Amino acid sequence: MPDEKRDTKPTINDVARLSGVSKKTVSRVINKSPLLGQATREKVEAVIAEIGYVPNPQARALALRRNFLIGLIHDNPNAQMVLGVQEGILEAIRDTEFALVVRPVDRHAPTMLEDIRRFIEQQRLYGVLLLPPISENDGLAAVCHELGCTLVRMGSARLDDDRHLVASNDRHAVKEAVSWLTSLGHRRIGFIAGPEGFRSASERELGFIDGLNSAGLKLDPAIAARGNYRFESGLAAGERLLSADPRPTAIFSSNDEMAAGVLHAARAKGISVPEQLSIIGFDDTAIAAHIWPPLTTVRWPIVPMATAAAHKLIDPGSAADQPSLFLSDLVRRASVAAPDRTT
Amino acid sequence: MPDEKRDTKPTINDVARLSGVSKKTVSRVINKSPLLGQATREKVEAVIAEIGYVPNPQARALALRRNFLIGLIHDNPNAQMVLGVQEGILEAIRDTEFALVVRPVDRHAPTMLEDIRRFIEQQRLYGVLLLPPISENDGLAAVCHELGCTLVRMGSARLDDDRHLVASNDRHAVKEAVSWLTSLGHRRIGFIAGPEGFRSASERELGFIDGLNSAGLKLDPAIAARGNYRFESGLAAGERLLSADPRPTAIFSSNDEMAAGVLHAARAKGISVPEQLSIIGFDDTAIAAHIWPPLTTVRWPIVPMATAAAHKLIDPGSAADQPSLFLSDLVRRASVAAPDRTT
DNA sequence: CAGCATACGGAAACCGGTGTCATCTTGCCT
């Protein structure tokens, strides 16, 4: 055999033996203890590098009585957002010993809370990060608290104190979007709300009303509908709103997917966008840029938010220093134009 | 205090003490050892239920010298696919003690292989699941093998033996799609390939050529382009192909996102779809159904594939029994029609 | 150079499980 293959990984004992010191000293080197001889440290580090020693995280977790797994719990229909969050978390835990464990759940399953409890308990998670909409579930937060598992929630509103929250300012962003429409001359603006019971949905609705109010307008129920954030519900809502008389000249949809549905509805009715109808969405997911015409939408900084959230989780000391509120901005694309005066 | 709060979780020792048996016996109960008295088992189980004991996975991992973490390594631009895979894996490990650790990586980072090695080594992963395109990287497979980490790859072609592979039959599916076009009367069919060096790209290209050949046609380089699976590359390729003379009456794009780009290009040139141009994509991602017109595309069963892959990982015994090849099917939507004879 | 504080290294216990092996019952056979 050309290459003496070790079937078991080197342990701290091997390092200690080979460098002629005790386990304890090696442990001090690993944990960067300050009271340690320079010469000893270098010798041990050389041995570690030579034999490729990597500390066993399970043994560490056992001895330290804490582990290095953080959980991401979500029940989110928006794949891009979930992946953006994963990316953001990874950015925060890069070069740490933490790892990310994911757990998609079904919000509608009656056993959801029990499942999550089992998950956290079984894996002994260090902390969990909750994504909207499930982050709004206070029962879940209570379970985490009871299990002694740190918790950071992402959301669209102030769900918790700053050390356990990262939020975007949906309400204000929607208000700005609507103000842009009114400044272009739109007076009849339709609204598609998100599903009931979602903070993101109610925040966006409040922002919409704010926007109307500041232009002296008010919400006409004939051109308002509620969707469930899915394409089909946007399509249905669009069909209804575009049958109203007089027809809206613009529609704000609480997310991009439903906005794409509105676009389909408009096309089916032969209404051209943006000439006869302006559309604004929310989230700036991939679909926004890829449909025709490209969709004006509100973008919120998913990745940095997730990074901040993860930092709050793994370094509670600095949790208060991490920003808690992130600003969204309007991405102006071709789906918006001034209203058609000839109509 | 109304509720005596334990600050530390109960351990196997607590269970042993409370039920008057030894640790070992409790361990036997947990592991469902067959040689155990019925009465003893029930007594111990009662105590476990009463105090809410959950075995510590880190301690178990340490003693067993294997842990219960499976890794998902991916560098995938398609969020929906990654999330579908996560869902499929979760389905397989539900009700087991396994957990899913995710690791997005950057294919272009020079340190990628080193990063992944560190990741696997540090977390002592039980096994990893590789998604395309990174699953095609044999260097990575070698690293896993060297680290003694089981490996299952997902892919579009036969990358490995059946116990370590789950594949879809892209080539055949594309051939079918193209045959459909030719059966409708299309004779001039453009092609947008995926990026060089990707098996999925070359399989789909082979399938495309198969399809042409079976209708007695061959690939015209004037209406063939290579993209990188991103929207913009599809847009650029579409612009080029649609400037060709004579213009193609149909275009097959190696994925949906590029197909959406082709659609934009057609719109910009005032070419109507499907009347003057038929378009077919691949993957059946969300965008396919949400653009206008809805895109005809090839769907491959992501979730069941991921479930099968995870089963191969966690139960190597039955790995060979899990299916390795999954069939894709054509989803027929409005983006395809018979060619316009008047042109 | 004595005396003392300080820095460092080592032995042993511990974290919470599992494996090995010995012991103790018990039932069954001759």
Next chain:
DNA sequence: AGGCAAGATGACACCGGTTTCCGTATGCTG
């Protein structure tokens, strides 16, 4: 009834780290 096999249970070491506690080497001061 005695012998023996099989089944049930427990004692103890061990997985690979960290921590406690203590002994020793070292440096500094007077």
